[in-house]
Amino acid sequence: MGQRQSCFCDHGGLCKMMDLKTGRIIRSLSGFYDVALPEGVVTCRGRGILRKEGSSPLTGDLVQITEENGRGMVEKILPRKNRFIRPAVANVDALVVFAANTNPVTEPFLIDRVSAIAGDQDVPVYLCVNKCDLDPAVDLVRIYRNAGFSVIRASAETGEGVEELRNLLRGKFTAFTGNTGVGKSSMLNALCPELCLATGAVSEKLGRGRHTTRHVELYQLEADTYVADTPGFSSFDTEQMDVLLKENLQYAFPDFAPHLGRCRFQDCSHRAEPDCSVRAAVEEGKLERTRYESYLRLYEKAEQVKLYK
Numbered sequence: 077m078g079q080r081q082s083c084f085c086d087h088g089g090l091c092k093m094m095d096l097k098t099g100r101i102i103r104s105l106s107g108f109y110d111v112a113l114p115e116g117v118v119t120c121r122g123r124g125i126l127r128k129e130g131s132s133p134l135t136g137d138l139v140q141i142t143e144e145n146g147r148g149m150v151e152k153i154l155p156r157k158n159r160f161i162r163p164a165v166a167n168v169d170a171l172v173v174f175a176a177n178t179n180p181v182t183e184p185f186l187i188d189r190v191s192a193i194a195g196d197q198d199v200p201v202y203l204c205v206n207k208c209d210l211d212p213a214v215d216l217v218r219i220y221r222n223a224g225f226s227v228i229r230a231s232a233e234t235g236e237g238v239e240e241l242r243n244l245l246r247g248k249f250t251a252f253t254g255n256t257g258v259g260k261s262s263m264l265n266a267l268c269p270e271l272c273l274a275t276g277a278v279s280e281k282l283g284r285g286r287h288t289t290r291h292v293e294l295y296q297l298e299a300d301t302y303v304a305d306t307p308g309f310s311s312f313d314t315e316q317m318d319v320l321l322k323e324n325l326q327y328a329f330p331d332f333a334p335h336l337g338r339c340r341f342q343d344c345s346h347r348a349e350p351d352c353s354v355r356a357a358v359e360e361g362k363l364e365r366t367r368y369e370s371y372l373r374l375y376e377k378a379e380q381v382k383l384y385k
């Protein structure tokens with residue numbers, strides 16, 4: 077639906093800005109944005125001004141566009157409720173982090189880093205432990221269930237967990253993320269076989285995926301259910317992720333919450349201070365050690381950023 081707006085330019089009432097349409101970016105590729113409108117999808121370019129304002133359009137963005145001779149232009153990005161650098165998406169209701177314990181092995185640190193970034197923006201995170209037909213990943217499942225995550229044990233190959241995941245996704249806009257080769261696109265194919273998304277074999281020698289998915293794209297599974305497939309992470313990519321402020325980090329780990337506010341020092345960083353209740357919880361087995369170790373690594377990264385500023 078075109079939205080009539082008053083125009084303050086001097087184009088004599090012919091300004092194309094007067095006919096703005098609002099839609100969502102479902103794909104962004106090489107400077108082109110596919111925007112879904114009620115009447116169909118329009119491929120758009122982005123106005124240079126957007127980049128000058130420091131905000132390139134992202135998949136998931138709600139945008140206002142103008143259209144002329146079938147060619148679209150993104151004029152404005154509407155305010156975002158959240159935004160991620162990796163994966164490059166905006167306005168999600170939740171992230172599904174994919175993990176596996178074989179071919180490739182997912183490092184808990186990757187899960188913790190992505191979920192801390194999401195937690196910092198109050199975006200819920202679900203963990204989908206895939207390839208359970210090859211390895212049941214008992215440690216990953218235990219660690220994250222203990223840490224309070226919703227964990228789905230799944231296999232895109234056998235169909236295990238697919239219906240459970242479908243129920244979790246229903247009515248939301250979710251982005252799949254995780255290391256390359258872990259089975260994000262395969263799971264989308266299992267959820268919706270008509271998609272026929274490309275999937276790639278994991279190198280036997282390196283035990284790594286091959287970056288089969290190269291861009292972020294949003295797919296509609298049901299009337300109100302959208303999922304973004306995104307390119308997987310390699311071990312280097314994590315360096316490009318958002319960095320949290322060290323003061324906020326403790327709150328981005330929801331499993332720390334019952335232990336906060338009880339340390340001897342009010343501004344305890346939970347690293348080496350005496351009488352730290354977070355460290356005590358780790359020693360007593362009430363907090364998963366790998367989660368705490370990830371906190372320490374992220375704290376160190378957060379400190380480095382401060383130094384460069």
Ligand SMILES: Nc1nc2c(ncn2[C@@H]2O[C@H](COP(=O)(O)OP(=O)(O)OP(=O)(O)O)[C@@H](O)[C@H]2O)c(=O)[nH]1
Pocket residue numbers: 206207208209210230231232233234255256257258259260261262263274275276277278285286287288289290306307308309
């Ligand atoms: N045995 C088994 N293999 C799987 C499963 N899920 C995916 N695979 C295989 O793992 C390989 C990688 O799967 P993809 O779906 O391409 O992985 P991806 O996470 O989308 O990878 P990127 O697009 O590179 O991020 C393919 O050969 C799939 O057939 C599973 O549950 N079990």
Ligand SMILES: [Mg+2]
Pocket residue numbers: 260261262274275288289305306307308
């Ligand atoms: Mg993929």
Ligand SMILES: [Zn+2]
Pocket residue numbers: 339344345346347349351352353354355
């Ligand atoms: Zn403490």
